[in-house]
Every structure is written in C-alpha cells, then in structure tokens.
Amino acid sequence: MAPETQAGPAGAALPLPPMKWDAWGDPALAKELSADIKGLLAAALGVTGDATPGPAADEVLLQPSRIAADDLKALATAVGETNVSAADADRLPRAGGKSTPDLLRRRSRAPQDAPDAVVLPGDEREIAAVLALCAERRIAVVPFGGGTSVVGGLDPERGGLTAVISLDLRRLDRLHDLDETSGEAVLGAGLTGPAAEALLAERGYELGHYPQSFRYATLGGFAATRSSGQDSAGHGRFDEMVRGLRVVTPAGVLDLGRAPASAAGPDLRELFLGSEGTLGVITAVRLRVHPLPAVKAYEAWSLPDFATGSAALRAVEQAGTGPTVIRLSDEAETMVNLAMTEQIGGAPAVTGCLAVTVFEGTTEQVATRHRLTRDTLLAAGATSLGEAPARAWEHGRFNAPYLRDSLLSAGALCETLETAASWSRLPQLRTAVTEALTTALPGALVLCHVSHVYPTGASLYFTVVAALGEDPLTRWAAAKRAAGDAIVTTGGTITHHHAVGADHRPWMSDEIGELGVRILRAVKAELDPAGILNPGKLIP
Numbered sequence: 001m002a003p004e005t006q007a008g009p010a011g012a013a014l015p016l017p018p019m020k021w022d023a024w025g026d027p028a029l030a031k032e033l034s035a036d037i038k039g040l041l042a043a044a045l046g047v048t049g050d051a052t053p054g055p056a057a058d059e060v061l062l063q064p065s066r067i068a069a070d071d072l073k074a075l076a077t078a079v080g081e082t083n084v085s086a087a088d089a090d091r092l093p094r095a096g097g098k099s100t101p102d103l104l105r106r107r108s109r110a111p112q113d114a115p116d117a118v119v120l121p122g123d124e125r126e127i128a129a130v131l132a133l134c135a136e137r138r139i140a141v142v143p144f145g146g147g148t149s150v151v152g153g154l155d156p157e158r159g160g161l162t163a164v165i166s167l168d169l170r171r172l173d174r175l176h177d178l179d180e181t182s183g184e185a186v187l188g189a190g191l192t193g194p195a196a197e198a199l200l201a202e203r204g205y206e207l208g209h210y211p212q213s214f215r216y217a218t219l220g221g222f223a224a225t226r227s228s229g230q231d232s233a234g235h236g237r238f239d240e241m242v243r244g245l246r247v248v249t250p251a252g253v254l255d256l257g258r259a260p261a262s263a264a265g266p267d268l269r270e271l272f273l274g275s276e277g278t279l280g281v282i283t284a285v286r287l288r289v290h291p292l293p294a295v296k297a298y299e300a301w302s303l304p305d306f307a308t309g310s311a312a313l314r315a316v317e318q319a320g321t322g323p324t325v326i327r328l329s330d331e332a333e334t335m336v337n338l339a340m341t342e343q344i345g346g347a348p349a350v351t352g353c354l355a356v357t358v359f360e361g362t363t364e365q366v367a368t369r370h371r372l373t374r375d376t377l378l379a380a381g382a383t384s385l386g387e388a389p390a391r392a393w394e395h396g397r398f399n400a401p402y403l404r405d406s407l408l409s410a411g412a413l414c415e416t417l418e419t420a421a422s423w424s425r426l427p428q429l430r431t432a433v434t435e436a437l438t439t440a441l442p443g444a445l446v447l448c449h450v451s452h453v454y455p456t457g458a459s460l461y462f463t464v465v466a467a468l469g470e471d472p473l474t475r476w477a478a479a480k481r482a483a484g485d486a487i488v489t490t491g492g493t494i495t496h497h498h499a500v501g502a503d504h505r506p507w508m509s510d511e512i513g514e515l516g517v518r519i520l521r522a523v524k525a526e527l528d529p530a531g532i533l534n535p536g537k538l539i540p
C-alpha cells in the first residue's frame with residue numbers, strides 16, 4: 001500500500017541565505033556577459049543566441065512528497081514543528097547541488113525529484129532521534145550543508161526506502177570554544193565559511209579556508225568532502241586543519257581526535273573526512289586556527305608556457321618557500337580570463353601563462369617568503385607582472401560561478417572537473433583529459449590550471465565550455481565518462497577536492513580496489529545497518 005502523503009505544515013518556509021534555486025549564489029550579484037565574451041563565444045563556439053529560459057520557481061513541477069503524515073508528525077516531535085516541512089518551497093532549494101547538470105535539470109519543465117521533506121535539527125540529541133526514527137521507519141537521510149555539491153552528493157535518492165528527507169544542518173552554527181593557547185577552535189558543522197570566519201575574526205583569528213564556494217558551503221560539508229581552498233598552499237587542505245570531529249551515526253556518537261598526534265592505531269577521523277554523509281552526521285569540528293595575518297603581499301607572473309610554469313611551481317613547492325596562494329593558468333585560460341575580467345588593467349600584457357602568488361604573515365615572514373619565492377620563480381623563467389593582476393584575482397575570486405549561469409543562459413555549456421597526480425605524471429594526465437574532452441565535445445574550449453601544489457605533485461582543474469546544443473545532459477555525461485576513464489588510466493585520482501558523490505562513484509573501485517570497496521561497505525554496515533544515510537553516494 002502506498003504511504004499516506006500530505007503537503008506538510010502549510011506555508012512553512014525554512015529560511016535560506018539568498019541563493020538562486022536554479023543558478024549560483026545571490027540573485028543580486030548575477031553577471032551580464034561582456035561584449036568581449038559574447039564575441040569570444042561567437043568566434044570560438046558559434047554560440048550567438050540565448051537558451052530557452054527555464055520555468056520560474058513557482059512554475060517548477062516537483063514530484064509530490066511521498067512522506068507519510070505519521071512520519072512527518074514523528075519528525076516534528078523530534079525537532080519541533082517549525083523545523084520540519086514538506087512544502088514544495090522548502091523542498092525545491094534542497095533538490096540537489098550546484099553542478100552544471102544540476103542547474104540544467106532545475107531548468108527543466110518536466111516533473112523533478114526532490115526530498116520528500118526538509119528537517120532542521122538543532123543539536124546532536126535531535127539528530128540522534130531523527131536517525132533512530134528514520135531507521136525504524138525506513139526513511140533515507142541526506143545530510144545537507146550549504147548545498148554546493150558538484151558531484152550529485154545531495155541527490156534525493158531513496159535507496160529502496162519509503163521516502164527521503166534532507167537533513168539541513170544550518171542550526172549547528174555556534175563557536176563552541178576557542179583555545180588560544182593551542183590554536184584550536186571548536187565550531188558547529190552548519191556554519192558557512194563567512195559565518196565561521198566572522199566569529200573567529202572577532203577574537204583575532206582566522207581559519208583560512210577559501211574554496212570558490214566559500215560564501216555558501218559549511219564546515220561540515222568541507223570535512224565531509226575533503227575540501228581544498230585557494231589558500232591551501234599556505235594553510236593546507238580542510239582535512240589537514242581538522243584536529244577533532246564529533247559524529248552522530250545510527251549506531252551511536254563518536255568523538256574523535258584527542259591529541260595533536262597519536263599512535264593509537266588507525267586514525268578514525270580519516271573514516272569520516274570524505275565520508276559524504278554516508279557514515280554519519282558531522283556535528284562539530286575542532287580546527288587548527290591562526291592569528292589574522294598582519295600583512296599580505298601580492299605578485300603575478302607570466303610564464304612562457306605551461307611546462308615551464310608547472311616546473312616553476314614545483315620548484316617553489318619543493319623548496320618550501322611558503323606562498324599562501326600559488327596557481328598557474330594554461331595559455332587558453334590566461335587568454336579567456338583576460339577577456340572575461342579585464343583584470344590586467346595597467347599591468348604589462350600577459351603572454352603565455354599567468355601565475356598568481358599571495359603571501360601572508362608577519363612583516364618579516366611575508367618579506368622572506370616573498371623574496372625566496374620571487375628568486376625561485378625568476379630563476380625558473382617567470383617574468384613579474386607586478387601586484388595588480390594578483391590583487392584583481394583575489395578581488396574577483398568568488399565571482400566566476402556567476403559567469404557560468406550567464407553562459408548557460410547564452411547557450412553555452414560550462415562545467416569543471418579536477419584531478420591530481422604526481423609531478424612526473426602531470427603532463428600526460430593533462431593531455432589525456434584534454435583529448436578525452438575535445439573528442440567527446442568537438443569544438444569545445446578546454447581550459448586548465450594548476451590549482452593546488454604539493455611537494456610530490458599537483459592538482460589540475462579543467463573548465464570546459466561548449467555550445468549547449470541538443471541534449472546537453474547526455475553529451476556532458478559522455479564527456480565526463482571519457483574524462484574519468486582518461487584520469488584513472490593515466491594514474492590520476494578521480495577527484496582531488498570535489499569528492500565522489502553519485503557522479504564519481506563508478507570509478508571508486510578503480511580508485512581504491514574491490515577490497516577497498518568491501519572495507520567501506522563493512523564500515524557502513526556497522527554504523528548504518530538500515531542503510532538510511534545518503535544512499536547511492538560514494539560507496540559502490
């Protein structure tokens with residue numbers, strides 16, 4: 001018998017910060033395409049018109065909620081009536097993440113899937129109660145942070161269960177503790193990047209994690225996806241900042257990470273970093289923090305070609321000269337960035353590849369780090385462009401996703417993918433991925449940059465721009481499959497920082513082997529025996 005359904009508490013509207021449901025970010029910051037970009041699109045891709053607009057929010061057809069009235073009532077008892085809703089207005093913004101396929105699906109006039117209800121717990125006790133009743137009533141649970149997943153990590157999959165809820169963690173928004181002696185802060189998992197930094201800044205501290213999704217993504221999401229920020233050369237990846245974690249699982253609560261280092265067996269924090277909501281709900285993170293930098297310095301560089309540029313970045317990283325940011329665009333990305341942002345202003349024209357460096361710390365630290373990096377880059381063939389392009393990059397660094405929406409509206413598909421490998425494999429990896437993408441999408445523009453560096457290797461971040469054409473979802477899926485296969489056969493990781501979700505799951509056994517997959521399944525069976533947590537993600 002089909003479960004009894006209802007629309008939920010009438011008119012419930014669970015507040016969200018401004019974020020367009022079918023596009024990126026704050027509607028007030030939407031970007032018009034400049035004449036330069038329109039010219040580039042017409043010349044390179046033959047794109048001249050506008051795409052058919054999608055439905056307005058109140059015209060979107062959602063599949064009706066499948067949650068039973070009795071289940072909704074039980075959830076309301078666990079978290080309070082005002083923190084549960086099955087209204088379409090609350091389901092729609094939690095229907096998925098923000099990949100280009102997500103945005104294309106949101107623009108569809110066909111009925112769309114969405115979680116059957118949205119639940120906002122206020123603390124661990126409420127989360128434990130929600131998980132217990134969902135296990136008992138066979139309801140799937142998708143933990144929801146900032147909603148910025150680009151790998152299908154928030155797809156409302158039911159996994160054969162009766163219904164699926166979105167467990168929105170925004171109420172876990174406190175700074176619980178700041179230990180200035182140790183340089184550690186305990187923060188709620190639902191805090192967004194800006195909210196966490198504001199709380200720390202009031203006390204003179206900073207986390208320094210700035211992914212491009214910074215304005216919306218949450219600390220819990222960063223931990224659950226092993227996020228990497230643009231300042232990770234200086235401050236490390238998010239997983240490197242995590243000193244401790246609290247996790248509520250259907251089998252009980254874990255409090256992990258006792259000391260700065262430990263020899264007490266395998267580190268169980270690692271099981272939950274990157275667990276993508278499949279093993280438990282991260283409720284709080286203890287993070288390494290540092291005093292706000294006293295000084296910053298900026299310098300941009302031109303490198304004659306990508307190979308010389310990569311070698312220059314490797315020299316800097318292996319010498320440990322200490323920039324906070326260091327990144328390198330290939331020739332195509334350098335050219336497109338110039339057309340897009342006109343960022344170079346009065347600085348010399350860039351030929352070849354643009355590299356950006358930023359330095360932070362005390363006056364003395366910044367002077368030393370800057371000088372050592374400068375000497376290394378100059379010796380490796382770089383030419384200084386001064387500070388203006390690097391400042392311009394920092395100023396506009398969170399704005400690029402708005403351009404993706406304008407490109408989609410103008411009839412151009414724009415999507416990104418990323419990987420990492422050791423330095424010796426990087427050239428081969430870049431060639432293989434570029435060839436896979438341009439073979440699958442003839443005429444596409446493929447841009448690449450080195451986004452994060454390590455002593456032994458680096459990540460490559462690709463941006464693909466192609467004409468939207470007929471059936472862009474199927475064409476992109478074929479391109480993504482070809483790129484994923486090229487990545488695993490040339491020794492790259494299927495994801496350096498976007499995580500696995502539903503989209504990279506087909507490559508998980510290439511990544512960790514069949515035995516590795518069996519280990520993850522065994523852990524999941526122990527922690528989540530009813531299989532309620534984020535079905536269809538991460539674990540094949």
Ligand SMILES: Cc1cc2nc3c(=O)[nH]c(=O)nc-3n(C[C@H](O)[C@H](O)[C@H](O)COP(=O)(O)OP(=O)(O)OC[C@H]3O[C@@H](n4cnc5c(N)ncnc54)[C@H](O)[C@@H]3O)c2cc1C
Pocket residue numbers: 024097098099142143144145146147148149150153154169189190210211212213216217218219220221222223224225226227228229230275276277278280281282283401497498499501534537
């Ligand atoms: C425009 C754009 C730019 C981006 N730039 C970057 C970048 O520079 N670097 C980078 O690393 N990523 C980037 N991303 C990807 C994305 O922002 C990250 O994966 C981010 O860490 C997700 O955080 P979130 O709070 O939005 O999580 P969500 O998207 O809400 O969730 C992501 C996954 O984590 C799970 N999850 C969320 N919170 C919890 C929790 N508390 N406990 C357990 N599971 C949880 C969810 O179930 C889901 O599987 C970008 C995405 C977009 C759209």
